[in-house]
Amino acid sequence: MCLSDLPPLRDVIARHGLSAKKSLGQNFLTDGNLLDRIARVPGPLEGRTVYEVGPGPGGLTRALLKAGANVIAVERDSRALPALAELAAAAGEGRLRVVDADALGIDEEELVGRGAHVVSNLPYNIGTALLTRWLASPVWPPWWASLTLMLQKEVAERVVARPDTSAYGRLAVLCQWRSSARIAFEVNRNAFVPPPKVTSAVVHLTPGDMPPDVDVKQLERLTAAAFGQRRKMLRASLKAMPGALAALESCGIDSARRAETLSVAEFTSVARLLSAK
Numbered sequence: 001m002c003l004s005d006l007p008p009l010r011d012v013i014a015r016h017g018l019s020a021k022k023s024l025g026q027n028f029l030t031d032g033n034l035l036d037r038i039a040r041v042p043g044p045l046e047g048r049t050v051y052e053v054g055p056g057p058g059g060l061t062r063a064l065l066k067a068g069a070n071v072i073a074v075e076r077d078s079r080a081l082p083a084l085a086e087l088a089a090a091a092g093e094g095r096l097r098v099v100d101a102d103a104l105g106i107d108e109e110e111l112v113g114r115g116a117h118v119v120s121n122l123p124y125n126i127g128t129a130l131l132t133r134w135l136a137s138p139v140w141p142p143w144w145a146s147l148t149l150m151l152q153k154e155v156a157e158r159v160v161a162r163p164d165t166s167a168y169g170r171l172a173v174l175c176q177w178r179s180s181a182r183i184a185f186e187v188n189r190n191a192f193v194p195p196p197k198v199t200s201a202v203v204h205l206t207p208g209d210m211p212p213d214v215d216v217k218q219l220e221r222l223t224a225a226a227f228g229q230r231r232k233m234l235r236a237s238l239k240a241m242p243g244a245l246a247a248l249e250s251c252g253i254d255s256a257r258r259a260e261t262l263s264v265a266e267f268t269s270v271a272r273l274l275s276a277k
């Protein structure tokens with residue numbers, strides 16, 4: 001059997017008894033056109049390595065393989081392994097490797113090497129944790145060439161949010177400091193089996209070329225303190241952080257401002273001074 005002869009995804013899900021488990025964030029995609037559209041977001045994939053978290057019954061994996069990628073996928077639900085083994089056989093020798101593990105415990109650089117594209121319909125319960133980890137990598141440029149991720153629309157909006165909006169916060173600062181981030185398109189909840197409660201969106205991030213003079217941990221501490229009390233003036237929210245008020249002053253930032261008014265560049269200039277100490 002080859003990829004084009006595979007049975008429809010709904011049949012695969014039924015035959016392998018893959019009833020969706022809420023605890024694993026399982027909302028499966030079965031629309032081939034939508035899956036092909038997601039696989040096109042990172043650009044040409046012929047001969048490229050793609051890392052996928054949570055292939056489940058393999059809908060997105062199938063689209064990625066059809067696009068010519070070699071896929072390394074990590075799946076925590078061992079019920080999906082037989083369906084994925086059939087997909088691997090149809091794709092041909094060496095094109096799909098499935099690791100039966102928790103993606104939160106994976107050392108991605110060791111597993112997939114450098115230069116891989118990440119394409120995933122992420123389980124919602126670990127989506128923000130994985131995105132933050134991939135952006136906060138101590139090694140920069142990171143191991144990934146791009147991230148194409150299905151997230152809850154509300155999380156996607158936090159990734160691309162601008163200052164002076166309620167969605168602007170720690171995630172926006174981290175993502176926009178380290179990458180170019182955009183929402184590729186929204187996905188209606190009815191595209192999933194079963195439909196989740198909320199609309200989703202596919203985001204695409206490519207790593208920026210960062211000078212190494214800002215310690216990501218300092219930036220994270222700074223934004224955690226500032227947005228932890230986002231309604232307060234910075235002079236109150238950053239009071240307990242050593243050096244922060246002096247760094248604000250050196251950067252010409254009025255400590256009567258609130259966190260959500262600071263641009264990403266302003267946050268990084270303060271973090272740069274704190275990193276130099």
Ligand SMILES: C[S@@+](CC[C@H](N)C(=O)[O-])C[C@H]1O[C@@H](n2cnc3c(N)ncnc32)[C@H](O)[C@@H]1O
Nearest residue numbers: 024027028029054055056076077102103121123
């Ligand atoms: C939203 S579903 C996506 C399934 C499939 N890729 C699709 O698009 O239809 C999320 C998948 O992630 C898997 N998963 C959940 N938590 C995981 C974890 N910690 N590590 C690896 N996979 C996980 C689930 O079992 C499920 O298959």
